[in-house]
Amino acid sequence: MSRSWVWPALVLGGLLLGWELLVRLAQIPAYTLPAPSLVATTLYANFGSLAGSWWYTLKITFGALALACLGGVLIASVFALSRPLERALFPVAVVLQVTPIVAVAPLILIYVESTTAALLLCAWIVAFFPILSNTVIGLRAAENNLRDLFRLYRATRWQRLRLLLAPTALPYFIAGLKISGGLSLIGAVTAEMVAGAAGRETGLASRILEASFRTETPKMFAALTLLVATGVLIFWLFNSLSRRLLGRWHASESARPD
Template identity: 40%
Template sequence: MKRHLTTLLSTVILFMLLLLLWGALIRLLHIPSYLLPSPVQVGTAALHRFPSLMISLGMTATAAAGGLIASIVVGVLVALVFAQSRWVRRMFYPYTILLQTVPIVAIAPLILMWIGPGIFSVGLVAFIICLAPIIANTTQGLIGVDRNLIDLFLMNNASRAQILLKLRLPHALPSLFTGIRISSGIAVIGAITGELFAGSARVGVGGIGYAIQYANSQLETDYLFALVAAATVLGFAFFFAVMFLEWYFLHNWHESARTAEME
């Protein structure tokens, strides 16, 4: 507990020093507020627009969480299929890499045209951008089981389903959580990217991406920085939630979680 408190205190102190450095540079270099507002101005803008900021944050969080959860479900199912057949894996696995190579900004306008604006379109963009890391890491975890362990199961007349459920899936959990950690951060990016193109189903109400466009058009730089800070906090919240779930499911039996606790 003492180690965690020390880490938290160090992080807070570093954050406060960065804020002080930010304000000092603005005063020393005489940077106008419309180019770079001070931390006080950003905080004031966030307080003045707090209700709308929370609405935007909630909409983006909903779309990002929906896309992330859907990508976990679909990604695990696809990885299970890939792990059962080398032929299927060789035929279709390269197409999952295609999801990472195609720019999401090229896909988002198509989704808007096909489905229309709204939270479903935004969640679909987040789903697409999150899917590839889940499939890649889970597949690697499922097929990376030691052959000696598989032979041991076969010697005890284990069925294909028993090998999958009792050996491959537990072995793949750390890899799955690695993929989820990667996707948890980019889920927020995907949702905001979708909002930049899909906008909102209602005029004047939208997520962080929609609010960023509005603040930029009105030259509200202080509120723009507040929105960026809110998006950063949301990304951290997703990441640490996944880290907690990883610790919860693995710390009693997997070596990686125990090693992290000892460090």
């Protein structure tokens, strides 16, 4: 085990142990607060039924994130090359960002016939703005001296975007990706809870709602554990991507303290 993981593992283990002891010593009923051992047992016993819902949540989360990356980068590139278009369209992106997804989701579910498409759209709305905003800032962050040099050599707009602006914006884009990764998961879960969907093609949010209706608290915690594990996995994935892409040349990764 890497030394950097020792303290986090000890802290997590201590919290779980304290939780276990609290439930056992205080004799808290399982329907109020299940012990971690019971949550683990329930997760193992119900993993077959939860796995399909977990996969559905993963598809919505990463699908929305992929669309957010594609749309955010393309629109940010257009904004970087055209100030008038940025001034005209950026307020629309701000409106999408500040509108609570809980308020918009019921309308989307009315207008979009497919539940899966509606959930994907809701998660995309939540994940889109951080990537757009961070990428725009990154594309604007190129040094003026380098901009002047590219003008001196009569570089085209495409050459400036590809050779100067895009490398400068990469750290900002990855920072936005780390934010949007968690937000896409939150958006998918929130939208599904608002939809109150049921059936085979549903995610973990529906399993949590079903368990709450039946007062199956250990099963709720089991599904929640899968959601938390998914969020941690997303963060670890993009953190590793950041180290791989930026570790050799950018100060945000290469100058990390030990």
